[in-house]
Amino acid sequence: MKTRIGVLGPEGTYSEKAALIWSEGMPSTVLVYFKDFDGVLQAVEEGELDYGIVPLENSLEGAVTVVNDLLLRLNVVIVGEVNVPVRHCLVGQGESEIKIILSHPQALAQCRQFIREHYPGAETRTTGSTSHAARLAQEFGEMAAIADAGAAERYGLRVLARDVQDVRENVTRFIVAGRQIPGATGKDKTSLVIHLAKDRPGALYSILQEFAQRSINLTRIESRPSRRGLGDYYFYIDLEGHQDNSVVLDALEKIREKAGMVKVLGSYPRDS
Amino acid sequence: MKTRIGVLGPEGTYSEKAALIWSEGMPSTVLVYFKDFDGVLQAVEEGELDYGIVPLENSLEGAVTVVNDLLLRLNVVIVGEVNVPVRHCLVGQGESEIKIILSHPQALAQCRQFIREHYPGAETRTTGSTSHAARLAQEFGEMAAIADAGAAERYGLRVLARDVQDVRENVTRFIVAGRQIPGATGKDKTSLVIHLAKDRPGALYSILQEFAQRSINLTRIESRPSRRGLGDYYFYIDLEGHQDNSVVLDALEKIREKAGMVKVLGSYPRDS
Numbered sequence: 001m002k003t004r005i006g007v008l009g010p011e012g013t014y015s016e017k018a019a020l021i022w023s024e025g026m027p028s029t030v031l032v033y034f035k036d037f038d039g040v041l042q043a044v045e046e047g048e049l050d051y052g053i054v055p056l057e058n059s060l061e062g063a064v065t066v067v068n069d070l071l072l073r074l075n076v077v078i079v080g081e082v083n084v085p086v087r088h089c090l091v092g093q094g095e096s097e098i099k100i101i102l103s104h105p106q107a108l109a110q111c112r113q114f115i116r117e118h119y120p121g122a123e124t125r126t127t128g129s130t131s132h133a134a135r136l137a138q139e140f141g142e143m144a145a146i147a148d149a150g151a152a153e154r155y156g157l158r159v160l161a162r163d164v165q166d167v168r169e170n171v172t173r174f175i176v177a178g179r180q181i182p183g184a185t186g187k188d189k190t191s192l193v194i195h196l197a198k199d200r201p202g203a204l205y206s207i208l209q210e211f212a213q214r215s216i217n218l219t220r221i222e223s224r225p226s227r228r229g230l231g232d233y234y235f236y237i238d239l240e241g242h243q244d245n246s247v248v249l250d251a252l253e254k255i256r257e258k259a260g261m262v263k264v265l266g267s268y269p270r271d272s
Numbered sequence: 273m274k275t276r277i278g279v280l281g282p283e284g285t286y287s288e289k290a291a292l293i294w295s296e297g298m299p300s301t302v303l304v305y306f307k308d309f310d311g312v313l314q315a316v317e318e319g320e321l322d323y324g325i326v327p328l329e330n331s332l333e334g335a336v337t338v339v340n341d342l343l344l345r346l347n348v349v350i351v352g353e354v355n356v357p358v359r360h361c362l363v364g365q366g367e368s369e370i371k372i373i374l375s376h377p378q379a380l381a382q383c384r385q386f387i388r389e390h391y392p393g394a395e396t397r398t399t400g401s402t403s404h405a406a407r408l409a410q411e412f413g414e415m416a417a418i419a420d421a422g423a424a425e426r427y428g429l430r431v432l433a434r435d436v437q438d439v440r441e442n443v444t445r446f447i448v449a450g451r452q453i454p455g456a457t458g459k460d461k462t463s464l465v466i467h468l469a470k471d472r473p474g475a476l477y478s479i480l481q482e483f484a485q486r487s488i489n490l491t492r493i494e495s496r497p498s499r500r501g502l503g504d505y506y507f508y509i510d511l512e513g514h515q516d517n518s519v520v521l522d523a524l525e526k527i528r529e530k531a532g533m534v535k536v537l538g539s540y541p542r543d544s
Contacts, residue, residue: 059504062497065334083502105377105398109337125397126377167499204493205484208477219503221476222495225334227439230355231491232331 002030006040006049009033012131012151015040018082018174019053035128037067044076044177051079052177058086059171060110063222068236071177071265072193078266080176081189086110087170088130090161091152092137092144098122098160102133103146111146114164131155176268184242185269189219192237192252195226195261204235206258210251216241243267274302278312278321281305284403284423287312290354290446291325307400309339316348316449323351324449330358331443332382335494340508343449343537344465350538352448353461358382359442360402362433363424364409364416370394370432374405375418383418386436403427448540456514457541461491464509464524467498467533476507478530482523488513515539 133145405417492510
């Protein structure tokens with residue numbers, strides 16, 4: 001049986017790239033393409049896929065909110081991570097004037113300056129993925145796409161400009177979703193979501209104290225609105241260590257007593 | 273001389289609504305419309321406007337990232353805040369089939385579920401503002417806009433559906449940008465941005481300690497990527513109290529010793 005790995009499609013997305021890096025050396029895999037991140041993660045939950053690879057955060061634009069929300073809601077766990085350097089290109093047929101620039105909203109946001117400077121008159125339109133944008137640019141000459149150079153090749157387009165992201169250092173962190181938390185490797189991370197009720201401003205401090213006292217390093221701490229009102233947040237926290245480590249276990253126990261809700265999203269080997 | 277207040281245009285935006293609420297009772301004001309938030313805040317910095325009113329955060333979608341980034345970069349201060357309940361409507365001519373749904377990206381994001389359920393086949397396109405979307409729907413019958421009911425009235429459109437946001441309780445917090453921090457009223461807030469360098473995971477804990485020890489209540493704490501790499505953040509913190517209060521002053525002094533960078537964005541009367 002082949003290992004089924006789901007990613008955002010069509011062919012040529014950064015998610016596909018992340019999947020190829022992560023699955024390198026695995027004996028027998030097949031990539032399955034989905035039209036959105038919801039589809040990928042739901043298929044993992046339902047057992048239709050072995051793994052799903054989705055972007056969690058980007059160094060320029062921050063959290064990919066829909067994925068963070070889905071991880072909180074669905075019954076899947078994070079079993080791995082892959083950091084992929086992002087080097088956006090403007091790709092198109094290059095024969096007529098560019099009237100419309102297409103891409104995934106995150107990619108458009110990462111290239112705001114470039115578009116404003118070089119194509120101030122162009123309309124920007126969002127698509128479901130960077131490679132979907134490239135596929136449209138293949139059809140319509142007045143459209144260009146922000147996508148990976150690989151997508152240009154895949155869809156027979158020209159690379160009209162390279163490295164068009166606003167900041168050169170642009171990394172997207174993908175996570176691998178599965179159904180079972182892997183054992184400790186000695187070089188792991190654990191991801192949590194904690195809900196802090198409104199009007200308890202000292203609560204975050206008191207949570208962080210449990211980590212600080214145990215010298216547990218936090219590699220990420222990000223807030224997301226809980227959708228229950230201003231000032232009411234979920235905090236997404238990544239820490240160094242596996243949930244089976246006694247120190248981490250102990251901190252989690254104390255935090256469960258203090259926080260309204262704690263969900264462990266997974267423990268998995270760190271991508272150095 | 274009239275007090276010049278800048279907002280996102282054209283007429284009928286939620287920003288205009290916030291400006292009308294905030295300036296109620298002011299003797300002589302004139303609204304100036306801009307095509308984006310950058311324009312509003314830059315005009316305040318350059319003295320072309322007395323005040324600019326822009327959305328800072330929404331209870332469903334979180335921080336309005338571009339505004340948060342601009343406040344960090346520009347030489348303006350927050351002098352007031354206004355919370356505006358958001359009740360999105362689907363507005364259009366209502367005579368032909370809706371093929372395209374237009375709105376500001378934040379508004380589209382707040383109505384994802386409604387669009388998916390009721391208009392699964394419609395294309396969504398982003399515009400610079402909700403009222404700009406309404407103006408386009410006035411021109412093209414196959415387009416509908418997500419906007420305020422007031423925008424429908426303003427552009428002679430029909431309200432096709434009311435309260436189409438995914439969660440009923442939807443509030444946007446607008447801030448008023450000016451050039452001079454107003455004096456303490458006894459019921460104030462102070463907004464800060466703090467930069468925490470990468471790989472100093474205990475740093476946030478140590479910052480929050482200064483507030484907790486002084487019983488300073490935090491009403492907001494949100495992370496934004498610093499755009500320097502994964503794990504490197506700005507934290508946007510709002511606290512109760514004016515920067516001239518001795519307790520706040522004292523905490524700020526200690527925090528300046530600990531953090532890489534602290535910028536006070538302003539002290540202003542709280543919107544209860």
